[in-house]
Each structure stands twice: as C-alpha cells, then as structure tokens.
Amino acid sequence: MASDEKKNKHGQLKTIIPLPMPKEELQELVEVTKDWALMHGAAMRSKSNFCEDSLNFAPFVLLPSPFPRKEFNRAVEMQIILNELMHKVAHNQSFLTSSLQETVLVDDFTGKLFKIYETIQDEGVTQPLSLGLIRSDIMLETDCNNPGKKCKAHAPYCCWKQVEVNTIASGFGWLGPASGLIHRFVLERLGLTDKLKDLPENHALKGLCEGMVEAWKIYGNNEAVIMFVIEDISYNICDQRFHEFEIQKINRNTKVIRRNLTQIAQTGKLSASNELIVEDYTVAVVYYRAGYEPGHYHSQKEWDARLLIERSQAIKCPSIQYHLAGTKKVQQALAKSGALEMFLSDKKKIEEVRGVFTGLYSLDFDELGDQAVRMAIESPERFVLKPQREGGGNNIYGDQIRDAILKIKENKERAAWILMDRIQPPIIQGYIVRPGGQKNLEVSELVSELGIFGLIIGDSTNIMINRQVGHMLRTKTASANEAGVAAGAGALDSPYLVD
Template sequence: MSSNCENECDPSHCSLIGDNCKLTYNESCVPLDIPEDILNELVDKAKDYALMHGACMRSKTAFDRDTLQFAPFFLLPSAFPKREFERVVKFQPIMNKLIHHVAQDYEFLKKCLKKTIMVDDFTSRLWKIYETVRSEGISQPVNLGLIRSDVMLTQCTAGCCELCQTPPYVTSHQVEVNTIASGFGHMGPVSGKLHRYILGELGKEELLSKLPENNALEALCDGMIEAWKIYGNPKAVVLFVIEDVTYNICDQRFHEFEIRRQNPDVHVIRRNLTEISKRGKLTDDKRLIIDDKEVAVVYFRAGYEPAQYHTDVEWDARLLIERSLALKSPTISYHLAGTKKVQQELAMPGVLERYISEEESKLLSQLFTGLYSLDLHPEGDKAVEMAIEYPEKYVLKPQREGGGNNIYGEEIRTVLKRVQHSSEREAYILMDRIRPPILSNYVVRPHEPVKLIDVVSELGIFGVIIGTKDKIMVNKNAGHMLRTKMSTVNEGGVAAGQGGLDSVYLTD
C-alpha cells in the first residue's frame, strides 16, 4: 500500500533523504536567541515546574523508589500545522471504530497473523490465549479501547498530494496504532501546562491561544470509570497491570489520582503479572478476585513485550484475566488488532471498506504511508529486494511494542540478507520511512546543561471506545501528546534520554 501521493516516487531518485527533508516553515514560537542569563533563569523555573507538577520519572541509571527526577523536556512548544492537527483529531473516532470492528473479526485476524504466529513466539502465545477464550466462550462481551494513533508530518517535495496543494507541502502519516499500554495521558497535558507557564514567563501571553486544550488524562480516566459503571458492582476495583519496576510512575499514578478525583467510590489496585498469577483467582461465575477484591476493569500498562513474561506464570495471569468478567483495556483481540502485521494488512486496497464506510475509508487511508508484506511470495520478494537496495528509505518493523525495536539503515540490509530466503522474514513488515520536518528547540535533561538542537516530533492522538460486537456505546477523542527527539537518532524514548516531553504550538 502506498501513500496518498498520486505521483509515486521511484526509490532510485527519491529526494526525501537526509538534509533535503529540512523545512524552515515551522519557525519557533519565539526567537531562539534567548540571552544566556534569561535562558538559565527560565530553565531553572521550568525544571522546578516540572518537578512540582509531576512531569517526572524514576531514573533508570540510578533507580531509587523514593526519588524522582524530571523527565527530559523541550523548553518551548513545537510548531505543528493547525490544518494537520485538526485533521488527525477528526479522524480518531474513525480509527477507534476501525480497530473495534477488526478486533471482533476472528477470520480476518487469523488470516493476517497465520504466518506471523509460526515465526514469532510472543504473538503465537497471545494467539493461543485468544483461541482458548474464544473456544470457551467470551465471558465479557463489552470491550474497552484506550487507543493512541501516532503520526508524523511528512514532506512532499512535489506538492502532489491531495491534501498539500499549497506550501508548505506537508501532510500527516501514521506511524502506528497502540491498543495496549497507550501511555502519556498525563505527560501530554502536563507538558502543555509547562509550556503555558514558560510562554507566560516570556511575556508571550498572546501566544497561549495557539496551544490547544488537552483533556487526555480526564478523558481516558472517564473511559475507565464508564467501564466500571457498566460492570455494575460499586465495590469492585480497577486493576492496573504494571511492570515489575515502574520508571514512568507519574504517568501511571496520575491516572489513578484522576480516577479517584472524578469518582471517589472507585479504588485502584496495582499488581504485576507475577502477583496476579499467585494471588488471583476466578469464581465459578468468572468474577476476577485479586487479594479478596473483585475486579471490574483491567488496565494494562504492562504485558506488551516478551520481557514482561518471565515464565509460564505470567502467561497464566494473562489467561486468567482474559477468562474473567472484568472489562479489559485491551482484550486479547484488541491487542492482536494492534499488531504491525494487521496494520499492514489494513492498508491493502479494499480492506478498510469491510469495517467502515467508503467515505470514512477514503479519509483514513490518507494517513497511511507505504506498508509492505515480507511474506514468502513474489510481492514479498520484491519488497525485500527493494529494501536491500535502498535501506535508507524504509523502516523494518518486527512485531514488538514499547519502542527501541525497529530496524533502520544499513542494519535493514544486514537483517534482510540473513532472513531473505527464510520464513523468519514473515515476522516483520516493511514501511516507508517518514521524513518529518526538522525544527530547533532547547532540550532540558537532568544533570546536563540546556542545549539548542535539531529535532523531529511525533504526535499521538488518544481515543476511547466502549462497545460490544453489535453496539458501540462510547466513541470519542481523548486528547493528545507530543514526543520530540533529536533529528539524528532513530529511536527517541523519553526515558532513554534521546527524546523529551513536548506540546503542540499550532501554526497557520
């Protein structure tokens, strides 16, 4: 599936490489020649604001449960075209509906993943749980989706796309859809609050209207509370499934605090998969009991990568949850619907129309960039050869979540040559590399001097959907988040220090 650009590029002469991608239309909201004395004072205030408002994480290098440090952040909000921001926000309820309907389609998921589960053990074990609960009969027909669709701006040098007829020639393309542990519902809004404070300190109150309101935390927590109400037991709790060690603690805890703020009757408990297996049980009528507490809603903030399943004990916990009456974000079918292979299959011609209207399909397909199957067939062979010849133009994606797993540049050539004639390649998909505009911003990291660097950004749009196979009860936007990273790095995790918290500054 290619992008919505009508004039497809020949990889041999595509100009979207390296410095050719640098656009200058997105100037900073304020001049970037801030005098050093003013800058240093501003940074000190910003650090304290971050620390005192929960824009914090635990250190991975010197972990101490009783100590927090501010998360890396950018001093100023990053420019993003208002036209594109409003477009992707508008599309999110359509994306929610698409994922919901895909998750109900067993035959489609089976077709998409039949080869992946033969070469990827993690996806295979998820699929076995899905098959087990499906054969036993789904206990809870109501699904809770807390979804985040991640997009990046893309430059079109020719101005040939339907949506970018006038300069600057940019549009948004989807990076991925997250259906499990879709984090930063707190970090997104708090970044915007930080930037509102900074602009005020700079005497730029007139710019505040350019920072869109962000209700991500409230909306996501409202979705969990609505699911709790649907469950129907006012004494039941919400279970957060967490990592063995939680670094991104503020993002998780502020969800917990917001749930209690909205409804003091709702209590949250936090357990990892090992604890759930040892201390959880099902009643005869499939109610999930953890430490003598009945669970109404399960919110996964872990369970999305193999390292979080140490032994069969953790897999037993996942199956226990799936068998239960609790509403889950996500169900196992939602988890599978968010896999890379399903994303690639949804970009094939005619597939979207199976789940959403023709008009909605046309709108949503505008977000797709080139996605290619690497299955063992002639089209897959062609994609492999294309990526080996021009690796800098693509991203090789294994079926993994959580960041840091994608493959870029020369490593693509190395990996594909190794698996070129093996079914192992079917565990990957190939995607056109998105080349976003490069901006400049001040990065603020713990224990380091502030630096002005070139950066690129990734926008995440949240959505909430609740429904059964036949009826959607809730479907809405749920705010946004912006992560920004150095333009010279491939992966830009905030906790790893290569990326940082950011917020949107809307430009005309």
C-alpha cells in the first residue's frame, strides 16, 4: 500500500501527495526551498556555529502536514473563549494565590514571580491594563478511551486536547505564517495550485503586532517606545525582528527598542508619575521575549528590573499576573471540578473548554497527590511530568518519570511538579529538512502540534479587545518528546486542511 493511502490506525491523515517522492525531484525541491526559506527570513541564528551576521534556515517540513479541518476550525473558534478565561484567571487573586500556594514554597522561580505579584497587589496596581499575546498549544488525540481524557471521539482521528496555554514570549508569530508561505511556494513549484485553498490564511504576525500598536496607542504618548525584553543572545532572531519590522509597517511612528534585563537594570527608573524610563526613552509597552526562565535572571538586579517594570505605568505583555496564570500549576488547578465555573458563566463555553482538557494531576501532599504518585510509578508511559518552566526541554517522559517521582516522592519539592496525561497524536509521514548539509532525505514518521494565537487587552473589569489572530504548526519526529524548533527536534510546518 502506498504510504499516502496507508491509514494509520487512528485515521486517514493522508499526505498531500504520495510519498516517497522521486529522488531527483525531491532533491531539487529541497535545494530550492532551503534557499527560498533563507531568503525570506524563515531562519534562525545557529547555536553550534554562532555568528551574529549570518543565519541558517529554520528546520522545516517539506510539505504541509494534514490536519482535520473541523478540528482546526474548532481550535480557532475556541481561542476567544480561552483568551477570556486566561484574562479572568489572571485577575483573580484568590484563585492564583490558592493554586500556587504550595508551589511557591518549593519552586524558587515561581516563588520570586509570585513575590513580585504580591508586592504589586499590596502597593496598588499602577497600570490596570494588560496586553495578552497568548498561544494556545494543542495536539490531536487518538487515545480517547483513556479514562482521564474523557473525550467524545469524533472518529476516526478523534479530537484535539490542550497541551498548554502560553502567556509569555509566545513565539512563532512570524515563523508560523512564514511556514505557510514556504508551503505555498512548494505547492506552486509542484504545480499543485488546486491544493492552495486548503492552506489556511495566517495573519499571526500582523494580528500580534496590531495588538502591540493598539496598546501603544492606548498609552497615549507618541514619543514613547515599545521595548522588547530579550535574551542576551537571540537565536530566534527572525521571529523577533519581523515583529519589529511589522510594527514599523503598521505605524512608522512607533519605535521599538530591544534590551535585556541586565541593561534595563542598569538604566531603568521610574519618573515621578511612575512612567518607565530606560536610558532616555519612555516605555509605553513592554513585550517580553525573555524572563520566562531562571537563566534570564543572572542576579538580583534582573529581578529588580522585573519589579521596576511591573511597578510602572507601561503596559506589559504579559503583566506579572498573566505570567502566573500561564503556569502549569494554574492549568492543573483549572482542570479541577468546579474551577471553570468561577470564570465562565456560559454552560456551553464551560463544557467546550472542559472537553479540551486532558487529565491533569497535582502532586501536592494530599490524598489526590499520593494517588497521582502511584499512577505515575505504575504506568509512567501514560504521562508527562512537568515543572513550572517555559521554553521547552524541562518536562520528563517515559521511564524517567518513575525515577524522578521515586526521587521526589517524600520530598516537599514534589509540589513544584504536575502530572499530565500524555496525548497520543496521530502519526503522519513527511520529510524534515534541516540545515547542515543533510544527505539522503528519507520519509519519517512525524507528529504535529498546532498553536493558536490570541490577542486580548483589558483590565480587571473590562475586556476591550479579544481576537484570534493566527496559528503556527510545529512538527517533530514521532519518537521525540518535545517539538522545540530552536532546540532541534521540531520543524516549521503548516496545516493542510483535510475533511
């Protein structure tokens, strides 16, 4: 059976054309597409061979991966409900406090973030508005019979489940749309123009940047800038610079500056009216592309800079409460029975959101926590063990879960982790093209992960803007645990919608 006809046991996610492709055609297509990607900014700085002046193309999947149209549309439609939910969670002090109370005691990083949050709450919030640029990550699920997942299967390939919602540094606003452009080029090159209609439009970059410009306008000072808070070295540079260029395109008067937390610590201060001043700039909007992991804070100075920003009038993306609302612990707390009802009043919305949660289990020191510990030891392959971290590479999978749990079982640190059902996405076929002169490209078994972008602006009582603004698809080899593109396993992809 040709592999495009091969129905994996979970469904009919057929490749867009039969694979493998004829060797010579493949080779030529790969060569030209690599150049196209590089010359259109679907690129990154190399980690292994770093040079500020050069780029590598980002790893990409040669052909768009099939994704069920119905599930794609459902994810797109649900984004504004998830935006609203995250916004309300971020503004509920008692929920954030009770959800994180055990975690902040044992996880130093979350503890420090929480301390900033408490300080701001005690002092009084200077800037009531938050800018949320959210990315909700999902995977198709094939394992619907698992009791923790409780989904109503849309046979044959089931439904999708939420991996997590990112509220800080939600990347791929550029590389998401860029992947769709790569695939448009590839399909045209192959003469498959009839299939272009099944590649959904993707205006993530524009939508996210419009959000930043909108926030900048609300701030109301034409001289003030948007400040990107960046890492010391930005490997994923295209995904940041294209935001900057797009902002300039939307409004040429909106200036962007890029600074790391150390630089902000050196010159940052508050004016008499709590405006954020960095060097000689007044900052209207702070957009974090760093600050989500401990390594970005080299010393207390960087933490002081974070607090300074929070104390200021600048509109933050995200504000500290949004950052906390995006923690894995809060995600797990939201999956507890009765939690969603505190934030959403519409029964249908509640049911829809609950339907996308997979089993999430606390490891707190109580009856339920003990139960989760036992489950993880008995069948580690069914779960993912997660700390309160962002940026990829921190989760634990498979047998290593058992070892990790056995180590922390009696230790108070166990409350810093959550356990989550492992989603089993359908396997698809495709080619992953990577930089570095790869030879003999073979068809691989792959799995995809869709991210939907949301934009929300509002304060504790009022939501002014709530939109879904685009998507990104990342694909990895089926045997890899995580899909981080910069980290190595993942590759840029875009959905080819199938019925």
